[in-house]
Structures are given as C-alpha cells and as structure tokens.
Amino acid sequence: MTTYDPTGAEGAADAGYDAVVLAGGGARRLGGADKPGVRVGGRALLDRVLAACADAGTTVVVADPRPTTRPVTWTRESPPGGGPVAALYAGLRHTTAQDVVVLSADLPFLTEETVRRLLTVLRTSGAEGVLLTDADGRDQPLVAAYRRTALRRELTMLNGAASRVGSTAGGGLTGLPLRRLTAGLDLTRVPDPVASFDCDTWDDIATARTRIREHGHVLDEWITAVKDELGIDLDVDTGVLLDLARDAAHGVARPAAPLTTFLVGYAAARSGGGPEAVAEASRKAAALALRWADEAADAKPDAAPDATPDTSRPDAG
Incomplete structure (x- = not known):
C-alpha cells in the first residue's frame, strides 16, 4: 500500500470506465433527511457527483430511483439498507468496464478532473485500487477507482460464494464495513482534502454551501447550476x-x-x-x-x- 505522488501522471485516463454511486444510506446524522437530494450551490448532491463521472460508459446508482440531471442505471442491494459492501456488490453486477470508479453521493467538491486523476493513477501505478485520503489522512474508499476483477474477487470471497458475483443474493455482505473489502486489495492513496470532503452532518452541508459561494468558486458554480436547471449541456x-x-x-x-x-x-x-x-x-x-x-x-x-x-x-x- 503506497501513497502516490501525482507529479507528471497526466493523460492516462482516456480508456473507458464505469461508475458505481452509492446513494441509499439512511443519513442518520442528518436526521434521516434525503441526503442525495440536499442542495449545495443550487444542485442536488447526487447530481453534483453524477456530473463528475459524466463520461463513464455506464453509471449505476444504488438507491431507489429519483429524477436526476442525467440518465443512469438504478439498482438496490438486497436487502435494502444492507450497507456499502452489499450496495457495491449490487452495483458492480451492472458494470462491464475493466476499471470502475466508486463514489458516495455526498461529495460536493468532486470534479471530473478528480475522477480522471484517480483513473490515471490506477492505470499507471499497477495497483488494484486508488483512493483519496481526507484532511486527516483517513482512507476514503468511496472516492476511488478500482480494477473490476479485484473487486469481484474480494466480494466473492466475502460473500462466501465460490465464483458467483452475478447472483442477486448478497446476504453475506450485509452490514460489513468497507475496510473488510479494501483490506484485501493492493491500494495506492492520493491525498486530496477538498475532493474527499463528504457531507455527513448539517455542519458539513453548511461548510460546503459557504465554500461554494466564495469568490473563486461562485461564478463557475452558478453557471453550472443554471445549465443544469435549464437542461443545457x-x-x-x-x-x-x-x-x-x-x-x-x-x-x-x-x-x-x-x-x-x-x-x-x-x-x-x-x-x-x-x-x-x-x-x-x-x-x-x-x-x-x-x-x-x-x-x-x-x-x-x-x-x-x-x-x-x-x-x-x-x-x-
């Protein structure tokens, strides 16, 4: 497991990829609010994440269907509310690309550049997965890019099925923490305290909304929000x-x-x-x-x- 120095690693993210966005959590620290639908800078958190992976070949959102600014494939873990590992299991079944970007739906500062950076590092480092670390150096496995075969291998082992990731039954994964999945992967880490910032509490939401309106960001944020609202690409x-x-x-x-x-x-x-x-x-x-x-x-x-x-x-x- 290594920390990646991004200097000079550009342009290796041209090949196709798929994306899996986990958006079905209970948001207990938000009082059960609909977190993917909470707006920051006039845009739903889920839509902000979907914009960052807009060039994915297939984008799978693991949650109940809702209106979004771009078309996606919807699925749910079984049983619903089974946790992030079970949700990833369900989402991965709908992907085919060699590389898969895995994201949570509460990343207000995630950009296309961050996604391309993750893919670039994945394809140049030889690792099985590349994830961001936050301001405190903690791993963020839901802001990451992985080799699909490596994810399938670990999910199959965790689920206790010999070679069946295609099954809809993921009961053996219910409630498992993500660290059980990532522990078996050869990972590279990329520090990024901004792109890895996620919104778990209302204080986090307030912080994100304040930063969006700072002078260096507000105009781009406003233009993007207007284009989303008007359906202009x-x-x-x-x-x-x-x-x-x-x-x-x-x-x-x-x-x-x-x-x-x-x-x-x-x-x-x-x-x-x-x-x-x-x-x-x-x-x-x-x-x-x-x-x-x-x-x-x-x-x-x-x-x-x-x-x-x-x-x-x-x-x-």
Whole structure:
C-alpha cells in the first residue's frame, strides 16, 4: 500500500470506465433527511457527483430511483439498507468496464478532473485500487477507482460464494464495513482534502454551501447550476462572455451587459447553438461594443475639432 505522488501522471485516463454511486444510506446524522437530494450551490448532491463521472460508459446508482440531471442505471442491494459492501456488490453486477470508479453521493467538491486523476493513477501505478485520503489522512474508499476483477474477487470471497458475483443474493455482505473489502486489495492513496470532503452532518452541508459561494468558486458554480436547471449541456468560454459584458457595461450603459449577453445567447441558438456559435456571436457583439465606445470617446467635447477660427493666423478669415 503506497501513497502516490501525482507529479507528471497526466493523460492516462482516456480508456473507458464505469461508475458505481452509492446513494441509499439512511443519513442518520442528518436526521434521516434525503441526503442525495440536499442542495449545495443550487444542485442536488447526487447530481453534483453524477456530473463528475459524466463520461463513464455506464453509471449505476444504488438507491431507489429519483429524477436526476442525467440518465443512469438504478439498482438496490438486497436487502435494502444492507450497507456499502452489499450496495457495491449490487452495483458492480451492472458494470462491464475493466476499471470502475466508486463514489458516495455526498461529495460536493468532486470534479471530473478528480475522477480522471484517480483513473490515471490506477492505470499507471499497477495497483488494484486508488483512493483519496481526507484532511486527516483517513482512507476514503468511496472516492476511488478500482480494477473490476479485484473487486469481484474480494466480494466473492466475502460473500462466501465460490465464483458467483452475478447472483442477486448478497446476504453475506450485509452490514460489513468497507475496510473488510479494501483490506484485501493492493491500494495506492492520493491525498486530496477538498475532493474527499463528504457531507455527513448539517455542519458539513453548511461548510460546503459557504465554500461554494466564495469568490473563486461562485461564478463557475452558478453557471453550472443554471445549465443544469435549464437542461443545457454546453461548454463555452465564460471569459469571452464576461469580457463582452464588461465592454457593454463600460462602453454603453450598465444595463446593456445582461441584455447583450442574452441577445448573444439567442443569436447563437438561432445559428444552431454550440460553443462556436456562442463565440462568433460574442465576437460580433464585443466588436460592436468597442466601436460604440470609440464613437462615444470621439463625441466628447474635448475630443471634437475646434470650430473657432484662429485669428492669430494671417489667412484666418
């Protein structure tokens, strides 16, 4: 078992993978609240996790079905409420990829970059599993990537079945702690106190909501929340839009900023949508805003030509 130094390990996460998200716990420390549905930054915790593994070939959520921002495969452990090992057993049955990302549904700061990092380390370290450690150095086996064959091996051994992971019966796994599963795996650890932060209590939820609204995060969080709410799956250069809004506000009038960006979006949609259409509409509107500002500067009294004759010149008349 080792701790991984991520320096230089980039670009090895191109191959496909599947994801299993465990979202069926009782949330006793939240008073039995529907934890996957609790919103942080306007988005349900489960949807935030699903966004981080959006490029998985198959995403399995072990919980009762509910509306989500992207389609997933639903399943449940048997019996329901049997704990994380039984839930993982149930979810793994619906996966086929060699590598499987295993996640809890309460990770507000998990990103696609974190998932890719886990897969990169898994594929370059030779380990059977790679998991994050939290701020206190504790293992987080539900923020991890594993070799599917290794998980099947350990689950089969724990369940007491010779070679049957495909069975729906996982009674032998009920109530087992995850450390019983991970103890048999060759693991690599990656420290990440932010991505590994999970929400077990209302204080954790409050901490996450506060951080989401910090200056360095709030804009990206808001844009992502708006896209989720509107059902828009579009990656655009927000810097271009911000520059356009600034130019419109400065060169025309402050209310011109939101109205201009709205019109840019409308024009892009009329042109077929997509990042290229947004970029082109933004370019045209930004050029117009600059021309508008230039004209305003030329129209200032101190910039206008002096129409008063210069009587000091001999030919003035």
